[in-house]
Amino acid sequence: MTRVRPSPQVVAGDTTVHLVNPSHISFGVGVITPRWLFVLASATPASYGRPQITDETLEPFDVEAVRPGDVVGVGIHTGNALRGYEVGSLAKARGAVVIFGGIHATLYPDEALDLGGAHAVVRGDGDVAWPLVLDDASRGTLQRVYEAGRVDADRFVPARWELLPKGRYMWGSVQTVRGCPKHCSFCSVWRTDGQTPRQRRVDVVVEEILELRRRGFRFVALADDNFYPVTLADIAMAQRQHNVARLEQLRALRAERFELMERLTQLPSDMVFFTQITMEAAEDVAFLTAMRRANIKGALVGVEAVTPEGLKDVYKGFNDVGEALVTRLRTFRDHGVGVLGSFIFGLPSDRPSTFVATADIADRAGLAFAQFVMLTPYPGTVDFAAWEKSLGGDATRIGDIPVTRHWLIPQAQRPKVYAPHPTMSPDEIRARTQAVWDHFYSLRRIWARSRCTPTLRARIAFVLLSKLYRQMYANTGIATDSARVNRANRWARLIARPCRLLFTARPLPGLQLPATETGARVGTEARA
Numbered sequence: 001m002t003r004v005r006p007s008p009q010v011v012a013g014d015t016t017v018h019l020v021n022p023s024h025i026s027f028g029v030g031v032i033t034p035r036w037l038f039v040l041a042s043a044t045p046a047s048y049g050r051p052q053i054t055d056e057t058l059e060p061f062d063v064e065a066v067r068p069g070d071v072v073g074v075g076i077h078t079g080n081a082l083r084g085y086e087v088g089s090l091a092k093a094r095g096a097v098v099i100f101g102g103i104h105a106t107l108y109p110d111e112a113l114d115l116g117g118a119h120a121v122v123r124g125d126g127d128v129a130w131p132l133v134l135d136d137a138s139r140g141t142l143q144r145v146y147e148a149g150r151v152d153a154d155r156f157v158p159a160r161w162e163l164l165p166k167g168r169y170m171w172g173s174v175q176t177v178r179g180c181p182k183h184c185s186f187c188s189v190w191r192t193d194g195q196t197p198r199q200r201r202v203d204v205v206v207e208e209i210l211e212l213r214r215r216g217f218r219f220v221a222l223a224d225d226n227f228y229p230v231t232l233a234d235i236a237m238a239q240r241q242h243n244v245a246r247l248e249q250l251r252a253l254r255a256e257r258f259e260l261m262e263r264l265t266q267l268p269s270d271m272v273f274f275t276q277i278t279m280e281a282a283e284d285v286a287f288l289t290a291m292r293r294a295n296i297k298g299a300l301v302g303v304e305a306v307t308p309e310g311l312k313d314v315y316k317g318f319n320d321v322g323e324a325l326v327t328r329l330r331t332f333r334d335h336g337v338g339v340l341g342s343f344i345f346g347l348p349s350d351r352p353s354t355f356v357a358t359a360d361i362a363d364r365a366g367l368a369f370a371q372f373v374m375l376t377p378y379p380g381t382v383d384f385a386a387w388e389k390s391l392g393g394d395a396t397r398i399g400d401i402p403v404t405r406h407w408l409i410p411q412a413q414r415p416k417v418y419a420p421h422p423t424m425s426p427d428e429i430r431a432r433t434q435a436v437w438d439h440f441y442s443l444r445r446i447w448a449r450s451r452c453t454p455t456l457r458a459r460i461a462f463v464l465l466s467k468l469y470r471q472m473y474a475n476t477g478i479a480t481d482s483a484r485v486n487r488a489n490r491w492a493r494l495i496a497r498p499c500r501l502l503f504t505a506r507p508l509p510g511l512q513l514p515a516t517e518t519g520a521r522v523g524t525e526a527r528a
């Protein structure tokens with residue numbers, strides 16, 4: 001392994017550790033806490049003092065605050081990699097030791113080293129590796145690449161929520177399980193996080209949630225890849241195969257899910273949870289009932305496509321189509337779990353009629369929210385590999401950059417549609433996608449949907465959140481002209497502040513961890 005001795009001297013006690021979540025655009029207020037910042041802060045040894053956290057979705061990183069010998073940790077996913085490289089290079093120029101991590105750096109470590117000023121890159125989970133890397137940095141024995149891999153669930157580090165800036169976020173985020181057994185063609189999770197679910201212990205999850213509630217967070221996103229990692233079909237299959245070991249493992253995972261949800265029922269009753277789940281959960285009334293009892297009031301469900309051909313395109317045969325799909329999605333709502341339906345446009349089998357059919361199903365399926373994203377080949381996915389291979393050396397270039405490295409193209413010039421479509425032009429796909437967003441988020445439809453909430457205050461929150469969501473997405477994927485993007489940004493900023501107030505609650509600093517026995521005295525401060 002090549003070792004590099006970075007010129008700046010890292011000395012625990014004299015070095016500030018900066019952790020930066022890059023974003024080319026700042027809104028002042030964030031919807032969900034970027035969890036990795038607070039996890040890595042927690043993994044930072046106390047000898048380095050209090051890590052300085054910057055989430056650029058709130059405000060830009062102040063590089064002037066970096067002193068020679070400081071450590072700057074930058075976490076990137078594909079969408080913010082370019083800004084991450086800018087931050088890394090600026091920090092390196094200030095004399096800092098720059099270390100990259102996150103899903104994109106895991107997939108392309110050399111890129112961070114070449115373009116981001118990285119002295120080192122951590123591939124995989126940072127929980128265990130981070131203190132070791134800091135230790136190497138202080139000894140001057142930093143490696144270029146650390147293979148941190150996938151750590152076991154009991155070694156996940158809980159986040160340091162006391163470092164949260166006050167009054168900036170609407171939702172906290174706590175991960176309960178990492179990894180997903182499926183293998184959807186557009187998703188990299190099963191490749192990077194693996195197909196074996198790594199479930200965290202119930203106690204540590206509950207303690208983190210409680211810590212967030214103490215600080216006035218009522219709303220918590222369970223930042224999981226798939227909250228329903230074991231289906232009834234998986235169990236039946238193991239039974240048919242007389243695979244006793246597998247059956248036990250699946251049953252244990254399932255039992256743990258129920259235990260977690262039971263513990264959530266014991267938390268203050270004003271808490272609301274949101275997660276991500278496959279629509280298979282609609283088969284499982286016991287699971288949905290437990291979700292409702294646990295106050296898991298919303299879930300992102302990957303619908304992706306409403307036609308059998310579309311599902312085949314994305315390797316998602318376990319989803320339903322047509323009326324069966326409407327019924328499945330409504331089942332969530334009927335059990336008190338609101339659905340954010342996620343749809344993909346631009347699949348090879350899509351035709352103009354697909355947009356109409358999708359808008360119709362989104363209307364009838366009782367969804368609370370929906371997102372209509374355009375197919376983006378993310379690195380690490382089956383789709384990306386096929387697309388890159390199909391283009392060979394002939395990829396279109398924007399400036400000097402081939403579209404197969406789309407994340408390196410400045411945001412404003414990035415194409416919105418990547419893979420050539422057999423029958424529709426990129427403009428047609430964009431315009432039709434835009435029309436479906438406009439249809440779903442018309443004020444009349446939002447107001448009608450807001451009936452799913454119990455009070456007028458909640459209905460107003462629902463309307464504001466719907467509008468905010470729509471404007472934020474107008475930024476990230478759909479709008480092309482800069483006037484529209486700027487207008488959307490202004491709107492999002494304006495709506496974000498009042499929206500946040502609707503989500504906060506009175507802090508409960510004295511709130512205690514519920515006792516483990518079911519029905520024990522818990523969360524008394526909030527219920528009183």
Ligand code: B12
Pocket residue numbers: 032033034035036039040073074075076077078079099100101102103104122124125126127130173175178179187188189193223224225373378379380476
């Ligand atoms: C929760 C979540 C969201 C939430 C909250 C985001 C937030 N503010 O945190 C919401 C719903 C808003 C969201 C939105 C999107 N997301 Co998202 N999201 C996730 C999810 C499920 C969990 C993220 C999380 O909190 N993990 C827990 C933390 C602790 O893990 P982590 O971030 O991976 O960090 C660990 C390591 O990576 C490493 N690490 C990270 N940074 C650093 C830095 C250093 C220095 C070091 C040493 C280590 C290190 O150590 C950490 C601890 O182990 C992931 C899936 C996943 N498994 O990562 C997708 C994921 C990150 N999202 C993804 C995508 C595509 C999106 C969207 C573009 C979706 C869309 N089409 O709109 C948007 C983009 C949002 C944006 N502009 O940033 C993709 C990214 C793919 C890619 N190659 O970039 C993922 C991987 C899911 C997928 N299906 O592939 N997302």
Ligand code: SF4
Pocket residue numbers: 180181182183184187188189190225226278302
């Ligand atoms: S899209 Fe969802 S269900 Fe499919 S592999 Fe990714 S996390 Fe799993």
